[in-house]
Every structure is written in C-alpha cells, then in structure tokens.
Ligand SMILES: Cc1ncnc2c1ncn2[C@@H]1O[C@H](/C=C/CNC(=O)c2cc(-c3ccc(F)cc3)cc(O)c2O)C[C@H]1O
C-alpha cells in the first residue's frame with residue numbers, strides 16, 4: 001500500500017540529513033515540506049521565533065503537546081542545556097513511531113521522552129510518573145480545541161509556576177480564539193503575539209507567548 005506523508009518525510013530525513021546533526025534534520029524536513037509535500041510542522045520562520053524564546057529561557061523542564069513528526073521536538077531539544085528534559089505527548093501511534101526515528105536521527109533521544117497517549121490523560125500524571133514539579137516551558141501545537149482545556153488542566157495540576165512560559169502555535173491559522181481570549185484577557189497571564197506566516201506559505205499565522213503570573 002501507498003506510504004504515508006510522515007513515512008515519506010522520514011525517508012527524506014534519512015536520505016538528506018546527517019545522523020547526529022539536528023540542524024541537518026531540520027533543514028531536510030523544511031526542504032521536503034517546501035518543495036515536495038506540505039506538512040504541519042511549525043516550520044522555519046515560526047521555528048526561528050521558537051528558537052529565540054527557548055534560547056532566552058534556557059528551560060530545564062519542557063513539555064510539548066502534539067509531537068507529530070518530531071520537527072519542533074528536534075528544534076527545542078537541540079537548544080536545551082545538558083541535563084534538561086523535554087517530554088512530548090503524541091496519541092497517534094503512527095506519528096509517534098515516525099517521530100521517535102526523527103528524534104533518534106538527530107541524536108537527541110537522551111534529552112527527549114516521547115509519551116504515546118492523550119494530553120488529558122498524561123498531564124495529571126506528570127508529577128507521580130515523571131517526577132516533574134513544574135514546567136519552565138510548554139509548546140502547544142496539538143488539536144486546537146485542546147489548547148484551552150489543557151492549559152486549565154496544567155494550572156489545576158500545579159504544573160505551572162510564576163514565570164512559566166506557554167508558546168502556542170497557529171493562533172491565527174487554523175486559530176485558537178477561546179485560548180487567545182483566555183491568555184490575553186484573563187488575569188493569570190502576560191501575553192504577546194509574534195506575527196509570522198503559516199509554515200511554508202504566505203498566509204498569516206503567529207505564535208502567542210504567555211507568561212504565567214502564578
Ligand atoms: C489531545 C492530544 N494528545 C496528544 N496528541 C495529540 C492530541 N491532539 C492532537 N495530538 C497530536 O498532535 C498532532 C496534531 C496537530 C494538530 N495541528 C494542526 O491541526 C495544524 C494545522 C495546520 C493547518 C493550517 C492550515 C491548513 F489549511 C491546514 C492545516 C497548521 C498547523 O501548524 C497545525 O499544527 C498530531 C496529533 O496526533
């Protein structure tokens with residue numbers, strides 16, 4: 001049977017990227033998505049904004065919601081200091097299998113824990129299962145109607161501390177209106193918008209950076 005797009009994306013990484021070189025993995029995926037087949041990675045333009053937020057923060061404990069093929073996982077993990085940890089949640093087994101191989105090709109498996117399952121099932125288990133007190137940085141890039149409920153769930157589970165940074169992809173396209181209203185007009189966050197473009201296109205999109213006020 002015909003291969004899937006994530007399988008073809010992985011093949012492009014294995015063909016064009018150098019094992020153990022995260023930048024070459026990122027470049028191979030961006031080239032594949034720009035010239036062969038569009039895929040819903042955060043991409044190079046928004047990815048540079050993601051890089052600057054992570055580099056400035058130097059987080060020890062990172063959570064990613066929605067691994068997909070592992071593109072943003074690699075972008076984030078390559079910038080983490082030694083000893084820092086990234087937990088990424090993905091409930092689609094096929095995507096998870098591809099992402100594990102992409103992360104391994106980049107040589108970042110020691111910094112990344114890919115957990116197969118739904119965010120609402122795993123967020124309440126972060127403390128007892130992974131020994132996480134609070135997260136320093138959370139990247140939201142999963143189903144858009146899950147951003148707000150999962151943010152409230154992280155608050156309720158005590159996983160956010162004063163200064164925790166949430167960075168949300170796709171706040172314009174496809175859009176997350178309920179989440180935006182909550183972080184911009186609520187009392188618990190200081191929020192700002194980074195205008196950019198939908199990955200590999202000219203359409204507007206952007207990232208919302210929200211700092212938890214505790
Ligand atoms: C609740 C939960 N738990 C664990 N994993 C979860 C989850 N919800 C989704 N996931 C996993 O994350 C991934 C889902 C990501 C959803 N992202 C999207 O739907 C998405 C869509 C677009 C887009 C824009 C314009 C268009 F015309 C078409 C598409 C662009 C993007 O950057 C996106 O992230 C894969 C899925 O299995």
Ligand SMILES: [Mg+2]
Nearest residue numbers: 042141169170
């Ligand atoms: Mg996205």
